[in-house]
Amino acid sequence: MRIFFTGLLLIATAFGASAQQTSETLTLDGLLEAVREGRVIEKKENTQRLKRFRQEESSRQEMLDNIITEQTRQETLSKQQETEFDVNEEEIAELEEKLGERMGSLKELFGVLQQVASDSQAQFHGSLTQLDYPERNTFLVDFAGRMGQANRLPALAEIEKVWFELQQEMVESGRIVTSTRNIIDRSGQEVEAQVTRVGLFNVVADGKYLQYIPETGRLVEFARQPDSRYLQGPKALAANDSGAFVFAIDPVRGQLLAILTQAPNLSERIGQGGVIGYIIIGLGIFGVLLAVSRFVILMLESQRIRKQLGELSSPRDDNALGRILLAYKSLTRLNVETLELKMGESVLKEVPRITRYLSLLKIIAAVAPLLGLLGTVTGMIVTFQAITLFGAGDPRLMAGGISQALITTVLGLSVAIPVLLLHNVVQSRARSITDILQHEAVAVVAHQAEQAQQQ
Structure with missing residues (x-):
């Protein structure tokens, strides 16, 4: 083939x-x-x-x-x-056994020292004293690593240094230290300032709180400061006040302070209510001004009426009672029944002037909470739309939307309560004046009837 x-x-x-x-x-x-x-x-x-x-x-x-x-x-x-590996293995086992016998209970010492060093390093990493003692972390990390190997006894000086670092941290927690450092201001520029460290709690400069960033070791000014009541202490330190003053400290090293800086102030809270919130506020201001003006007018009217009560024989037209008395003088020739009707007509003419705008105040007190409810419902709709788009995985998204929605309800109640109280006060004053007018009108008619019987 x-x-x-x-x-x-x-x-x-x-x-x-x-x-x-x-x-x-x-x-x-x-x-x-x-x-x-x-x-x-x-x-x-x-x-x-x-x-x-x-x-x-x-x-x-x-x-x-x-x-x-x-x-x-x-x-x-x-x-x-x-063969050499087997021999070395046997020797290592013998040496480890001898080491274990010699170490005895000192093995627990290695574990304790390692734990203390690791915990101290983690604690010091975020501590404000790291600004003054940045080199101690290197020693603690190296010491904890060597104690983890458990192959060499620590030196007495090393153990004393760990104790010294812990003792120094406790001492620094009660000290107020001022030094010149570089900080990052709100504009992002690095500037030099007099920085005061208050124990392990706060760092302030120029009357403002600073935030310590452990990752970079920098001091950064907060984008916004907390309310003015929390700034009394920093401002007193900036002014070198030697007397006693109130200083707010943060026991969790800046976390509470960061939350306070994120909390909205009064104007921001009001702004969260949106257009409906501003309408409620405008309505409330109008209602309060109207109630105050009506109360002042009624007080002046009440004073003039009291003055007129002392001078019934000489009525004046600057008050309601005087105008009723003037009308009575022009109607003395009428019989009692007609006089009674005319006097009732005179009183009815004066009542609208006294009770003017009281119904409007009542309407404002009733409408304000309804507008607040409208704003709440509108805000909840927006919140549910956000949940539909982004899900409900982040509780802060829901809480923030609900908080904004409830602002209008708070504004509505804040307007309705004082307006309702002012309405009752003004109405009470108007009722007292009306009672005086009705009483005097009835008294005049009764006097006229008595004279007619005597004749």
């Missing part, structure tokens, strides 16, 4: 060679000659290949011998290292 394929190969080769000779025609003799030439060429190539293989045989054998030698050497070395 091999001869057959070889023959085909030679035929193809001969055919290709003969194809190049366009002038020569392919015959059986030519094909046989081509096959013969191909076999001669193949034999020659095989002879050369065999010769080359025999020449390389010696070098291949040499490489094989080297590899076998190296393998034998490596196996011997591996056995030696395995």
